Amino acid sequence: MDFVSGLRCRECGRTYPAEALHVCDFCFGPLEVTYDYERVASVISRERIEAGPRSIWRYADLLPVADAAPVDLGAGFTPLVRADRLAAELGLGELWIKDDTANPTGSFKDRVVSVALTKARQLGFKIAACASTGNLANSVAAHAARAGMDSVVLIPHDLERAKVTMTSVYGGRVFAVEGSYDDVNRLCAELTSEQPEWAFVNVNVRTYYAEGSKTLAFEVAEQLGWQAPDHVVVPIGSGSQLTKVAKGFKELYEVGLLDEEPSVRVSGAQAEGCSPVATAFAEGTDAIRPVKPHTIAKSLAIGNPADGWYALDAIRKSGGACAAVTDAEVLDGIRLLARTEGIFAETAGGVTIATLAKLTAQGVIRSDERVVAMITGHGLKTVEALTDVVGPTATIAPTLESFAEAMAADAVSTQRSPL
Amino acid sequence: MIKVRVPAQLRTLTGGVGEISVEGSTVGEVLKGLDAAHAGFAERIFDADGGLRRFVNVFLDEEDVRFLDGLATPVTDGQTLSIVPAVAGG
Numbered sequence: 149m150d151f152v153s154g155l156r157c158r159e160c161g162r163t164y165p166a167e168a169l170h171v172c173d174f175c176f177g178p179l180e181v182t183y184d185y186e187r188v189a190s191v192i193s194r195e196r197i198e199a200g201p202r203s204i205w206r207y208a209d210l211l212p213v214a215d216a217a218p219v220d221l222g223a224g225f226t227p228l229v230r231a232d233r234l235a236a237e238l239g240l241g242e243l244w245i246k247d248d249t250a251n252p253t254g255s256f257k258d259r260v261v262s263v264a265l266t267k268a269r270q271l272g273f274k275i276a277a278c279a280s281t282g283n284l285a286n287s288v289a290a291h292a293a294r295a296g297m298d299s300v301v302l303i304p305h306d307l308e309r310a311k312v313t314m315t316s317v318y319g320g321r322v323f324a325v326e327g328s329y330d331d332v333n334r335l336c337a338e339l340t341s342e343q344p345e346w347a348f349v350n351v352n353v354r355t356y357y358a359e360g361s362k363t364l365a366f367e368v369a370e371q372l373g374w375q376a377p378d379h380v381v382v383p384i385g386s387g388s389q390l391t392k393v394a395k396g397f398k399e400l401y402e403v404g405l406l407d408e409e410p411s412v413r414v415s416g417a418q419a420e421g422c423s424p425v426a427t428a429f430a431e432g433t434d435a436i437r438p439v440k441p442h443t444i445a446k447s448l449a450i451g452n453p454a455d456g457w458y459a460l461d462a463i464r465k466s467g468g469a470c471a472a473v474t475d476a477e478v479l480d481g482i483r484l485l486a487r488t489e490g491i492f493a494e495t496a497g498g499v500t501i502a503t504l505a506k507l508t509a510q511g512v513i514r515s516d517e518r519v520v521a522m523i524t525g526h527g528l529k530t531v532e533a534l535t536d537v538v539g540p541t542a543t544i545a546p547t548l549e550s551f552a553e554a555m556a557a558d559a560v561s562t563q564r565s566p567l
Numbered sequence: 568m569i570k571v572r573v574p575a576q577l578r579t580l581t582g583g584v585g586e587i588s589v590e591g592s593t594v595g596e597v598l599k600g601l602d603a604a605h606a607g608f609a610e611r612i613f614d615a616d617g618g619l620r621r622f623v624n625v626f627l628d629e630e631d632v633r634f635l636d637g638l639a640t641p642v643t644d645g646q647t648l649s650i651v652p653a654v655a656g657g
Contacts, residue, residue: 159622170652170654170655171576171622171652171654173576173579174611175611175620175622176576176611176612176620176622176623176652176653176654177622177654178622178654279655279656327629329656330631330656331629333655333656334624334626334631334649334651334655336655336656337574337624337651337652337655337656338572338574338649338651340575340655341574341575341578341585342585344575348655350655350656350657351655351656354654354655385657386656386657387657388657389657437633438631438633438634440634450656450657452624452631452653453657454653454654454655454656454657455654455657457621
């Protein structure tokens, strides 16, 4: 049994039943799932959660669908890794990495898709669909296969090869659209009107889908011993994940799982080539102007972010900040995380680490804070970005002389100390 | 005539029809013409100041009119205007 009381428009407050609706019929504002928190609080407990599955479904009481056998590949309960070596490099005190590269298809999208398709199946949908910058495509195709649903995935034509392969392999339909992600998204928004029997996870089922991201906050708090951190850094594509992470910490307190009311500063990370939210933050305005993206961080390349306003609002209300970093800084961020903590992130993770570094250097993120950085996708998905950046130290003949020569040359060129 | 594509959320105003032809020389005129033909469109897609509501996207053929001249963008016969809910994706 779920604890959903209905859907509510974030703009005008009109209420709707918990059906396949994503925008308010009146003002087109986004619909948000509402829960009966008193009833949740009466059943939920730390013990009940800790006895649950090692996946997002341990938090089922705070998710918008209850199902004894959800559409599940094991999303969630990913490692929260103490990152002392990275903290030392950046001048931070207590830093943690939420390593969502460890999800079944290598990104946080498994959280939202598992929720979305479980709800879609309950609503009677047989076909799973989405507009995607790649990670969502991978996850929808995989979860649909798992659930025995047909899938229709639409992606921009210029995605990284791995993301295309990791979608196509599951046997569903994949359409590469000649256009940007925003073009794909618009096409899917229009298709939703023509194909109402398809569950577009991030369009007509988006209300439920988005709730899956709250589990990032739930896990972080549980893994910190049922405490909220002081500051989280979250990448911004549509802005949905950041908004839901902020909501997640509040809900834990609302239902009695946190002793103290959390005051988590939430900061956003964007790439300069697609930074509508960071630009609005810097200019101090509420108006988010759509942009035409141009960045290697393709999973964040959403020029017209649906939840941009809400992300901006969550950042400002929490006392966080939002910054944008260059593609060169993104690559540095990927290598810094890999070199210091042994975690290989995709370009979006590079955006997060580079923004973490930038905001720390600016004094926004402080060394007396307990900081968590969300690393949301695996580096194998975007290896192209690093093709000319990293590679073998040298190519050598299979002889001791050749090896010694190459080691010596490396010591000179990189100034690394001899081993 | 300009062809206007109407999303499912607004088809209660058109008797379920998803495509309507309207006269007009700018995006704004076409949308007002739509309201004249099917009362109720204006309050749904315009805000109190007469601009597009922030969660309403309007595309002239392939392009978001916010990248063009907004409601003042000129339109010519044969073009298609699409009204699309902005909340999608990501």
